[in-house]
Amino acid sequence: MAINIAIDAMGGDRGLAVTVPASIDALKKFSDIHVILVGKQAEIEQVLAGYQYDSSRITVVHAEQVVDMDELPSKALRNKRQSSMRIALNLVKENEAQACVSAGNTGALMAVAKFVLKTLPDIDRPAICTSMPTMQGHVHVLDLGANVGCTGENLLQFAVMGSVLASAVDGNATPRVGLLNIGEEEIKGHQRIKDAHLLIQETSINYVGYIEGDDIYKGNTDVVVCDGFDGNIALKSSEGVAKMIAFYLREAFNRNIFTKIAGLIAYPVLKSFKDKVDPRRYNGASLLGLRKIVIKSHGGADQFAFLQAIAEARLEVSKNVPERISAEVSKLIQGDI
Amino acid sequence: MAINIAIDAMGGDRGLAVTVPASIDALKKFSDIHVILVGKQAEIEQVLAGYQYDSSRITVVHAEQVVDMDELPSKALRNKRQSSMRIALNLVKENEAQACVSAGNTGALMAVAKFVLKTLPDIDRPAICTSMPTMQGHVHVLDLGANVGCTGENLLQFAVMGSVLASAVDGNATPRVGLLNIGEEEIKGHQRIKDAHLLIQETSINYVGYIEGDDIYKGNTDVVVCDGFDGNIALKSSEGVAKMIAFYLREAFNRNIFTKIAGLIAYPVLKSFKDKVDPRRYNGASLLGLRKIVIKSHGGADQFAFLQAIAEARLEVSKNVPERISAEVSKLIQGDI
Numbered sequence: 062m063a064i065n066i067a068i069d070a071m072g073g074d075r076g077l078a079v080t081v082p083a084s085i086d087a088l089k090k091f092s093d094i095h096v097i098l099v100g101k102q103a104e105i106e107q108v109l110a111g112y113q114y115d116s117s118r119i120t121v122v123h124a125e126q127v128v129d130m131d132e133l134p135s136k137a138l139r140n141k142r143q144s145s146m147r148i149a150l151n152l153v154k155e156n157e158a159q160a161c162v163s164a165g166n167t168g169a170l171m172a173v174a175k176f177v178l179k180t181l182p183d184i185d186r187p188a189i190c191t192s193m194p195t196m197q198g199h200v201h202v203l204d205l206g207a208n209v210g211c212t213g214e215n216l217l218q219f220a221v222m223g224s225v226l227a228s229a230v231d232g233n234a235t236p237r238v239g240l241l242n243i244g245e246e247e248i249k250g251h252q253r254i255k256d257a258h259l260l261i262q263e264t265s266i267n268y269v270g271y272i273e274g275d276d277i278y279k280g281n282t283d284v285v286v287c288d289g290f291d292g293n294i295a296l297k298s299s300e301g302v303a304k305m306i307a308f309y310l311r312e313a314f315n316r317n318i319f320t321k322i323a324g325l326i327a328y329p330v331l332k333s334f335k336d337k338v339d340p341r342r343y344n345g346a347s348l349l350g351l352r353k354i355v356i357k358s359h360g361g362a363d364q365f366a367f368l369q370a371i372a373e374a375r376l377e378v379s380k381n382v383p384e385r386i387s388a389e390v391s392k393l394i395q396g397d398i
Numbered sequence: 399m400a401i402n403i404a405i406d407a408m409g410g411d412r413g414l415a416v417t418v419p420a421s422i423d424a425l426k427k428f429s430d431i432h433v434i435l436v437g438k439q440a441e442i443e444q445v446l447a448g449y450q451y452d453s454s455r456i457t458v459v460h461a462e463q464v465v466d467m468d469e470l471p472s473k474a475l476r477n478k479r480q481s482s483m484r485i486a487l488n489l490v491k492e493n494e495a496q497a498c499v500s501a502g503n504t505g506a507l508m509a510v511a512k513f514v515l516k517t518l519p520d521i522d523r524p525a526i527c528t529s530m531p532t533m534q535g536h537v538h539v540l541d542l543g544a545n546v547g548c549t550g551e552n553l554l555q556f557a558v559m560g561s562v563l564a565s566a567v568d569g570n571a572t573p574r575v576g577l578l579n580i581g582e583e584e585i586k587g588h589q590r591i592k593d594a595h596l597l598i599q600e601t602s603i604n605y606v607g608y609i610e611g612d613d614i615y616k617g618n619t620d621v622v623v624c625d626g627f628d629g630n631i632a633l634k635s636s637e638g639v640a641k642m643i644a645f646y647l648r649e650a651f652n653r654n655i656f657t658k659i660a661g662l663i664a665y666p667v668l669k670s671f672k673d674k675v676d677p678r679r680y681n682g683a684s685l686l687g688l689r690k691i692v693i694k695s696h697g698g699a700d701q702f703a704f705l706q707a708i709a710e711a712r713l714e715v716s717k718n719v720p721e722r723i724s725a726e727v728s729k730l731i732q733g734d735i
Binding site for chain 2: 195196209210241243244273274275277278279289290294296298301302305306308309313316329330331333334
């Protein structure tokens with residue numbers, strides 16, 4: 062049976078111009094999926110008309126409204142019941158789809174998803190988890206901004222959820238989990254982090270202890286757990302410095318005719334380097350802790366990046382991520398892990 | 399009159415092998431300084447013997463003890479009264495030197511410096527401030543880890559201190575100050591940050607409001623204010639991602655004979671790029687809010703990096719940074735800024 066993926070076709074900075082072609086690419090790449098494009102029907106059909114695709118594998122569901130990229134979550138929840146985001150989530154709730162992908166406003170997506178799909182039993186707060194490149198492969202980091210001011214107990218739940226995700230999607234039976242802090246001395250950091258440190262130690266999680274910001278990229282952990290504020294600072298600072306480095310690298314090769322020639326000669330090497338650290342490859346953050354699968358794409362995602370978010374949705378459906386999280390959290394409550 | 403700079407010659411991962419030659423380089427670069435090397439006299443003299451230098455411009459002061467890189471600050475304060483770090487700071491206290499430079503343990507340096515030199519009147523907590531590269535130049539970021547769990551009032555003081563530093567060392571009369579947060583919506587973030595936001599708005603500081611992690615590197619602020627935990631996460635994450643990018647760039651050029659040839663051809667360009675983003679150029683963090691000037695070098699600094707920290711000390715002495723901070727904080731208390 063096909064995996065049905067509901068796409069919030071209107072979401073993101075470029076909306077249909079990205080979501081529609083990326084969905085068609087996904088159909089080509091994955092023979093086992095069916096895509097439901099949710100949004101303004103006439104507009105979607107107009108964009109679809111420009112492409113070749115198997116029409117039996119795409120359904121269009123009309124939605125009259127669009128959640129704005131800067132709309133307050135509470136307003137999106139109250140006033141946008143006919144939005145493409147809301148209707149895509151409704152399709153998941155009603156089992157018409159097994160996952161939803163949206164490049165819309167993160168706060169609104171989390172609020173509406175929590176309201177429509179509900180959190181798993183015994184999960185206090187869903188978290189946003191993304192994977193990031195490391196010198197060895199990749200690492201799953203959560204939370205990235207959904208929860209500010211977590212308790213130690215919340216962070217423990219994030220450790221369980223991240224560990225389950227890594228285990229499910231990477232096939233790693235004992236993912237190494239680190240807790241983001243500012244020093245290796247046990248005296249540093251916030252109380253919540255010290256609490257979480259003790260709580261996680263008591264479980265069977267493969268806990269490696271405190272890590273610092275630079276450790277995220279070293280590849281010595283598979284999961285990094287942090288408060289949403291801290292995770293967001295780490296993620297955004299990393300994005301900023303990576304953009305600055307790219308800026309100066311381009312500038313150096315564009316300085317004059319000689320540097321431009323050097324750039325042409327080095328182009329294949331620079332291209333292979335760029336592909337390796339390309340943030341678009343890591344697009345598609347998971348809203349973990351909900352009863353169903355919701356993937357948040359970066360708002361500025363292009364067609365290639367949005368395709369990765371759809372691929373992440375498909376992978377999590379095939380690995381039954383929410384069911385596995387639920388089972389592990391139940392064990393945790395019963396003191397079995 | 400010469401600027402006397404006391405060097406904790408034993409501090410840092412490589413101690414004398416870095417601090418001594420960097421000090422000799424500093425004498426060559428700056429004709430107006432005198433260096434006081436504090437540490438194990440026989441060892442210092444042995445290293446000095448390997449170099450050509452003007453012996454009238456270097457004094458050696460013996461110190462029997464060394465603060466270990468992982469020593470607890472409280473222990474360093476209690477048990478290491480004869481350490482090179484402590485004696486270098488004593489020289490500053492006794493006006494034998496105008497500034498101290500140390501690559502030793504950050505926590506110990508802050509604790510000992512606060513004890514020996516004291517904080518400025520009306521400053522609650524000194525902060526660690528470093529400059530970082532941006533797409534437009536550089537930015538001063540504080541606090542980077544000395545203070546976890548700041549109040550809005552503490553953050554306001556950091557804004558004043560950072561603003562004074564930027565104004566003094568960059569000659570920028572109205573440095574733009576941003577407050578690190580996780581979103582531009584006023585509802586996000588910790589209470590301390592919301593409090594600081596209101597407090598800074600009431601001053602004459604050129605406050606640009608909340609900024610996010612990626613804004614640090616854009617060059618649209620001259621000073622970034624944050625809690626020490628958040629600043630440390632931002633700094634370390636940035637370091638980590640920059641190292642990962644450098645790792646993959648090297649890897650791409652080292653893959654085979656063709657990529658190595660491309661690397662040779664592109665070498666001058668890659669070199670000019672590397673110089674631009676070289677973190678060693680930004681070595682030398684200021685412990686702001688003390689009565690005297692203390693500069694913290696990265697523990698892993700090499701000779702070039704440590705020289706930058708000495709240059710920062712010299713610059714701050716010539717610009718009377720502590721006096722200017724004190725004057726601005728007094729104005730703040732009196733409601734004049």
